[in-house]
Amino acid sequence: MAHQIADRPPIDIGATTLTSMSAGCQAKLREYLGFTDEPELTNSGVDERILRWAGTDFRGVGHIVRPPSPHTRQVSPTVRVDAWGIERTWLGQYEEISRNPLRGATVEDLRSFPWPEPRIDEALLAQWQAEARRLHREGRHVVIAEHPVYGVLELGCWMCGYDDFLMRLAGDTDFVRAFSDMVFDWQMRIIEPYYAALGPYIDLTTSGDDFGMQQGPLLSPRAFETLVAPYFRARIARTKELAGCYYWHHTCGSVVALLDQIIACGVDILNPIQSSAAGMDPAALKARFGDRLVFWGAVDVQQFLRHATPDEVRRGVRELIRVMGAGGGYVVAPGHNMQDDVPPQNIAAWVQELGVSPA
Numbered sequence: 001m002a003h004q005i006a007d008r009p010p011i012d013i014g015a016t017t018l019t020s021m022s023a024g025c026q027a028k029l030r031e032y033l034g035f036t037d038e039p040e041l042t043n044s045g046v047d048e049r050i051l052r053w054a055g056t057d058f059r060g061v062g063h064i065v066r067p068p069s070p071h072t073r074q075v076s077p078t079v080r081v082d083a084w085g086i087e088r089t090w091l092g093q094y095e096e097i098s099r100n101p102l103r104g105a106t107v108e109d110l111r112s113f114p115w116p117e118p119r120i121d122e123a124l125l126a127q128w129q130a131e132a133r134r135l136h137r138e139g140r141h142v143v144i145a146e147h148p149v150y151g152v153l154e155l156g157c158w159m160c161g162y163d164d165f166l167m168r169l170a171g172d173t174d175f176v177r178a179f180s181d182m183v184f185d186w187q188m189r190i191i192e193p194y195y196a197a198l199g200p201y202i203d204l205t206t207s208g209d210d211f212g213m214q215q216g217p218l219l220s221p222r223a224f225e226t227l228v229a230p231y232f233r234a235r236i237a238r239t240k241e242l243a244g245c246y247y248w249h250h251t252c253g254s255v256v257a258l259l260d261q262i263i264a265c266g267v268d269i270l271n272p273i274q275s276s277a278a279g280m281d282p283a284a285l286k287a288r289f290g291d292r293l294v295f296w297g298a299v300d301v302q303q304f305l306r307h308a309t310p311d312e313v314r315r316g317v318r319e320l321i322r323v324m325g326a327g328g329g330y331v332v333a334p335g336h337n338m339q340d341d342v343p344p345q346n347i348a349a350w351v352q353e354l355g356v357s358p359a
Contacts, residue, residue, distance in 0.1 A: 002328070003291075003294070003327055003328040003329040004328045005327065005328045006328070008354065008355065008356075009321055009325045009330050009331065009332050009354075010057045010058070010142070010330075010331045010332070011054060011055045011056055011057055011331070011332050011333070011354055011356065012056055012057065012058050012296065012331050012332070012333040013050070013051070013054035013055075013056050013333065013334065013347070013350075013351070014042075014044055014046035014050055014051050014054065014056055015042075015044055015046075015051065015056050015057075015058035015059055015060055015144060016044050016058070016060050016144055016146065016206055017044050017045065017060070017063075017146060017337075018206065018208065018250045018271060018272065018336065018337065019044075019271070019272070019296075019297065019333045019334055019336075019337070020044045020045060020046050020337045020338070021046060021334075021337055021338040021339075021342070022093060022337060022338065022339050022340050024093075024339075024340030025338045025339060025340050025342050025344075026039070026046060026047060026050065028340075028343075028344045029050060029344040029347055029348075030047060030049075030050070031344070032344035032345070032348065033049075033050075033053060033344075033348075035047065035049050035050075042059065042060070043059070043060040043061055043062070043063070043131070043146070044060050053351070054347075054351050054356070055351065055354060055356030056141075057141060057142055058141055058142045058143075058144050059135050059141040059142075059143060059144065060143075060144045060145070060146050060206075061128050061131045061132040061135065061143065061144070061145055061146070061198060061201075061202070062128045062132075062145045062146045062148060062194065062198060063128075063146050063148070064146070064147065064148060064149070064150065065120050065148045065149065065190055065194070066082075066083060067083050067116040067117050067118065067119055067120070067190075068083075068116065068117040068119060069082075069083035069084070069085075069114075069115075069116035069117065070114050071083055071084065071085040071101075071114065071116070075087070077090075078090040078091075079098065080095075081099075083116040084101070084116060084155065084158070084159055085101030085102075085113075085114075085159070086099070086100065086101060086158050086159060087099035087101075093339075093340070097158055100158065100159055100160055100161040100164070101113075101159055102159040102160045102164075102179075103160055103161045103164050104164065105160065105175075106175070107174060107175055107178045110175070110178050110179055110182060115182065115186065116186075118185075118186045118189035118190055120148070120190060120193055120194060125193065125194070125197050126197075128197065128198060129197040129198060129201070132145070132198045132201035132202055133200075133201050135201070136200075136201035136202075142203045142204070143201060143202045143203050144202065144203070144204055144205065144206060144248070145194075145195070145198045145202045145204070145205040145206070145243070145245075146205075146206055147205060147206045147207045147208055148190050148191060148194045149186070149187045149190050149191065150208070150209070151207070151208060151209020151210075151232075152179075152180045152183050152184060152187075152209065152228060152231045152232070153209050153210070153211065153218070153219075153228050154208070154209050154210055155183055156168075156176070156179055156180070156183075157218075159179075160179075166218060166219070169219050169223050169227060170223070173226075173227065176227050177227070180227065180228075180231050183231075184231045184234070184235070187231075187235055188234075188235070188238065191235065191238060191239055191242065192238075192242065195239055195242035195243040196242055198243065199242050199243030199244060199245065202243060202245050203245055203246065204245045204246035204247070204248050204268075204269065205239060205243060205245055205246075205247060205248065206248045206249075206250060206271075207236075207247060207248060207249045207250065207267075208249070208250040208251075209232070209249070209250075209251060210250075210251050210252045210253060211224065211228075211251045211253070211255050211258055211262075212251055212252055212253020212254045212255040212258075212274070212277065213253045213254065213277075214253060214254065214276075214277050214278065215254060215277070215278045216253075216254045216257065216278060216279075217253070217254065217255055217257050217258050218253070221257055221258060221261060224258055224261055225261055229261055229264075229265055232265045233264075233265040233266060236265055236266035236267065237266060240266065246268040246269055246294075247266055247267055247268050247269065248267075248268070248269035248270075248271060248296065249262065249267040249269070249270060249271065250271045250272060251270075251271075252272065252274050252277075252336065253274055253277050254274070254277040254278040254279050254280055255280075256279040256280060256284075256285065257279070259285075259288075259289055259293070263289070263292050263293060267293070268293070268294060269293065269294040269295075269296050269331075270289075270293050270294070270295055270296065271296040271297045271333070272296070272297035272298070272333070272334070272335045272336045273285065273295050273296070273297040273298035273324075273335055274297075274300075274302075274335050274336070275298050275300050275335060276300050276302045276303060276304075276335075282295070282298050282320060282323050282324050283323045285324075286323055286324050286326065286330075290324075290326075290327065290329055293329070294329045294330070294331065295324050295329065295330050295331070296330075296331040296333050297331075297333045297334060297335045297336075298320055298324060298330075298332075298333075298335055299316075299317060299320065299332065299333065299334050299335055299350065300335045301334050301335050301336050301337070301338050301339065301342065302335070304316060305334070305338065305342045305346050305347075305350075306339075306341050306342055306343075308346060310345050310346055310348070310349035311349070313346045313349040313350050313353070314349050314350075314352070314353040317332065317350050317353045317354070318353055320332070332354065
């Protein structure tokens with residue numbers, strides 16, 4: 001994190017819910033490695049034996065809070081409504097949003113909408129705190145707190161629909177500000193107890209809010225600065241006051257046009273480095289932002305890990321370490337969660353190249 005050169009770059013294969021792997025990917029990898037016993041599940045959902053085999057230097061605690069809410073219900077075996085009133089349909093590997101509760105809403109509708117309670121289950125928080133304390137005391141891994149709240153932009157897109165909310169960013173800023181004020185107040189009432197409990201035992205916290213798509217940002221730098229950054233900046237500042245830790249932010253897509261502003265908001269670590277998106281070339285990012293950001297990810301899961309040969313994986317990982325690891329400030333990790341179509345041989349080749357496993 002301090003941009004110091006080590007004997008090898010830090011490794012994160014499976015430590016967080018955003019650098020993880022699907023159930024099918026895990027099953028194939030366990031079979032390939034000869035792991036026949038029941039999985040030893042961790043906070044990220046990845047088998048602890050895989051984390052040890054891969055040399056993963058990190059372990060996670062905590063989760064997105066599931067608050068009390070009048071909305072939460074199971075509609076059918078494949079359809080549920082979450083705490084925010086968002087209907088989600090299970091499609092076999094992931095859930096997709098099938099209904100947006102605030103599509104077409106007015107500011108008055110926001111005021112009457114039944115928001116979830118800003119409360120964390122005390123027993124669950126105590127459990128997370130105990131796990132963080134244990135990991136901190138053992139001192140074998142960097143301790144990561146998973147973010148407890150959704151980001152303002154992505155929650156707006158989910159609750160209103162992407163088309164609806166992105167149009168409002170351009171033409172109905174009163175609604176966007178009213179929505180964001182309410183979500184920000186909710187966020188702050190959650191992060192206070194969360195980081196007060198976990199803060200003494202963690203080294204960094206994650207955060208997630210997607211600002212990019214494949215070809216560019218979801219919104220202009222001007223819209224980001226006026227409608228997103230004020231909330232993002234204040235949330236980061238308060239998190240750091242409470243926890244005294246590094247701030248790791250996950251945003252998919254092409255966000256190079258927003259990176260100066262993202263850094264100015266207080267982000268220390270950028271994830272996942274979606275190198276297949278426009279302008280997200282690892283060498284260019286390192287040259288331009290490497291003195292101000294730690295890069296975490298960049299091993300492409302969209303195309304590279306799916307289609308490369310094991311030898312190509314070794315060469316690709318070697319080149320990433322050479323470019324992004326120059327002078328420190330790089331954590332080798334997947335450029336998002338690995339899916340069922342990533343061959344276990346390619347993950348093994350990656351780990352072999354890092355020199356931490358004989359498999």
